[in-house]
Amino acid sequence: MRVPDQRVIATDGSGDGFRRGTAPPHRTDDRSRAETFCPDSLIVVSNRQPYRHEYDSGGGSTDSSGDGSGTTPASGSSGERSAASGSAESVALFEEAVEEFTVDEPTGGLTAGLDPVMRRASGTWVAWGDGDADRAVTDDRGCVAVPPGEEAYTLRRVWLSxxxxxxxxxxxxxxxxxxxxxxxxxxxxxxxxxxxxxxxxxxxxxxxxxxxxxxxxxxxxxxxxxxxxxxxxxxxxxxxxxxxxxxxxxxxxxxxxxxxxxxxxxxxxxxxxxxxxxxxxxxxxxxxxxxxxxxxxxxxxxxxxxxxxxxxxxxxxxxxGVDAAAFDRRARETDGEWEEFREAHDVPRGCVIGLGVDRLDYTKGIPERLAAVERFFERNPGWREEFTFVQKATPSRTEIPTYERYGELVRSEVARINARFATDGWRPIVYTEDVLPQSQLGALYRRADVMIVSPLLDGMNLVAQEYVASSVDGDGALLLSDRAGAHETLGSHAYSIDPPSTDQVAAALERALSTPLAERRRRMNVLRQRVFADDLxxxxxxxxxxxxxxxxxxxDGNRGAGDRSSDGVPADEPR
The missing domain is CATH 3.40.50.2000 (Glycogen Phosphorylase B;)
Known part of the structure; x- marks a missing residue:
């Protein structure tokens, strides 16, 4: 096992260029493959809307959905188009409010990926209008042209009591x-x-x-x-x-x-x-x-x-997949964000870093992960004061008592484990629920020596892919639950874990931290190739x-997508 002082990760953000074997593919035109094949007359329907209007209370709106959306001041040009398409009443409301609200814009996930496609398609997006200023900018049909300043497609909002x-x-x-x-x-x-x-x-x-x-x-x-x-x-x-x-x-x-x-x-x-x-x-x-x-x-x-x-x-x-190129770019552009985080959360300089990034949801396996970190320190006292596990958690659906209790359990486990192992200048677990800007999240991903993704069941889990795409130095390690959908594509070169098995996860963490640098690079190189090839x-x-x-x-009057291969892919279409 690699002893604590044999750190091999050099992720201070000073590297320039791509390391051998880690460069993502580049596209030469400004149109994505998805935009090329986007069907005509496309209508997207989702619970979450791509743009949310909020009244500006002085510091901009805050996104509580946990997707990292930023805020952009509403522009006059968006007001002109939105007002022109609405009733006289909505025009007046918009003109009165235009200087008083901000617009949350998509910065990740499917919502951000679909936005440029919808711009080219000039389609319609139907979604729940949950922003407190949403009604002020729509016409009498609940429609507003987006994005602000471009007005390329229609956002139709559904109003819920x-x-x-x-x-x-x-x-x-x-x-x-x-x-x-x-x-x-x-x-x-x-x-x-x-x-x-x-x-x-x-x-x-x-x-x-x-x-x-x-x-x-x-x-x-x-x-x-x-x-x-x-x-x-x-x-x-x-x-x-x-x-x-x-x-x-x-x-x-x-x-x-x-x-x-x-x-x-x-x-x-x-x-x-x-x-x-x-x-x-x-x-x-x-x-x-x-x-x-x-x-x-x-x-x-x-x-x-x-x-x-x-x-x-x-x-x-x-x-x-995820927008791998965007995560790669963001990680390479980090400049001091990790140091800001480290100092703000009292992480000792030079520590090996483990990372978890999750919503506070009972499916994510956070208590199981913390139990494995605790077992790791029990079995490896030499790593105390040399390894710090950072858990970024985002409160979610706190109106549901089950979620509130889950958050309390996670916080109490962090406190208990820290009380057991902490010393004057070191805590084994740094826990934060702070809203992190995308630049700082990218710095965390890049700086982490090992990422633990341990859902008890997950449809896909995009965090695992975000970490891989952000591992631009090519020598991070991913511990990935075999119960996550992402395991089917990444499991062969991640360190596969069974989250409820505390000893197995602790052993996988030991193995990841002791793996020689060349092998870590080989694994991460394959993971990055897959994440970039199968991106959003x-x-x-x-x-x-x-x-x-x-x-x-x-x-042609023939409902259904025609004959398929046994895995559900159209027989004459490439994977």
Whole structure:
């Protein structure tokens, strides 16, 4: 095992250029592959909106969603276009408020990835308008042109009451569907009226889509908040091509059996022409659920197609990536951010750094991770005062008591472990819930010698890919849960862990820290190649190819995306 003073990581941000074997691919034009294949008349539907307007209280708006969104002052040009497209009343409201609000813009994930695509497509994005100044800038249909200063596409906002938000979002979405899909059946909480509100909000989204869609439209819905919307849209716009990507795991039929409205949800999702998942395991679990709970449906296992109610739904899978080039660039541009963090949180200079970055969610396995760090120090006293584990946590869904209790558990475990091992100038765990700017997060990713990603179950887990993309020095190490979707593509060269096995995770941490530098570089080089090859743009290109195929098939009167290979990929399309 490498002794503590044999640090090999040199991540002070002073490196210039790419190390051998770690350079990402470069594109020579300004149009991404996804933009090239984006279907015409695209309507994106999601719970989260790409731009949020907030009244400016003096210091800009604060994003509580945990996605790191920044704020940009509203511009006069956006006001002119937005006002011109609205009613006289909305024009007056906008002109009165234009100097008083900020705009949260997308800075990561699918929302940021889709934004430039929508700009070129001049499409429509339907989403929940949750900003406190959102109504001030929209017309009487709830529409505003975005992005500010460019006004390239339409954002149609759906307005939800406080009761809607409580029952639809904090109720059925995150007290029933979220724990069910992640296998936490004991945490499923079925409250009166939550299902009815969830269905009603899905109806509101469907109505909004119907205002903009035609038979030539391609409607692409995102995630578990909209489980019934596709079927409702189908009723309103029969000729449209409708697809949905389910970003969380799909449970096994045995787990799904705990859901009292399971058949209703399955029938809702079968309103899609195309239904996507991150992994084959989740796609197969959905097909098995349909086969068991919708007896009138016929499952074609070879094609990955369900025939139900006179039409076909193709079920595909493709792991989602991140904007790897952006994370790489941000990491290379770091200049002093790590030192600022280190000094602010009293991290001793020269310590080997472990890192965890998560929402405070019971699926993320944070207490299990902390237990493994504790076991590591028990077994390796020589690493005390030489290794510091940094846990960045983001409070999430605190209106739900289960989440509040989880946060309290994590904080108490950090305090207990620190009380056990800390010395005058060192804490084994540095814990923060501070909102970090993207530049500082990039510095943390780059500086971390080892990253521990330990979800108990996760649809994909993009943090693992963000870390790899940010490891520009090429010698970090990734400990990755075998229960994360990302494990299917990264598991062979990460250090695979089983989060509930404390001894196994502690042993993997020991192994990662003692691995020779050349082997660490070899592993990270392969991981980086995979993350850059299968980035967000590649994922969107695949989705848009499938959407185009569905749209062409429907235009020919043949619903479904046609014959597929056994893994759900169109037989004549590249992976």
């Amino acid at each position: 406080d009761e809607d938000v409580d029952s639809y979002y904090y109720g059925f979405s995150n007290r029933v569907l979220w724990p069910l899909c992640h296998g936490f059946t004991d945490l499923v909480e079925i409250r009166p009226n939550d299902f009815e509100r969830y269905y009603d909000v899905n109806r509101q989204f469907a109505d909004a889509v119907a205002d903009h869609a035609t038979a030539d439209s391609v409607v692409w819905l995102q995630d578990y908040h909209l489980g019934f919307a596709s079927a409702l849209i189908r009723d309103r716009v029969p000729g449209a091509t409708i697809a949905q990507f389910w970003h969380v795991p799909w449970p096994t039929p045995e787990t799904f059996a705990h859901f009292p409205r399971g058949r209703d949800l399955l029938e809702g999702l079968l309103g899609n022409d195309l239904l996507g998942f991150h992994t084959k395991r989740y796609a197969d679990a959905f097909l098995r659920s349909v086969d068991r709970f919708v007896p009138d449906a016929a499952v074609d296992w070879n094609r990955g197609v369900v025939r139900y109610d006179g039409r076909e739904t193709a079920v595909n899978f493709e792991p989602m 743009d590649a994922w969107m290109e695949t989705q848009f190819r499938w959407l185009r195929r569905c749209h062409e098939s429907s235009a």
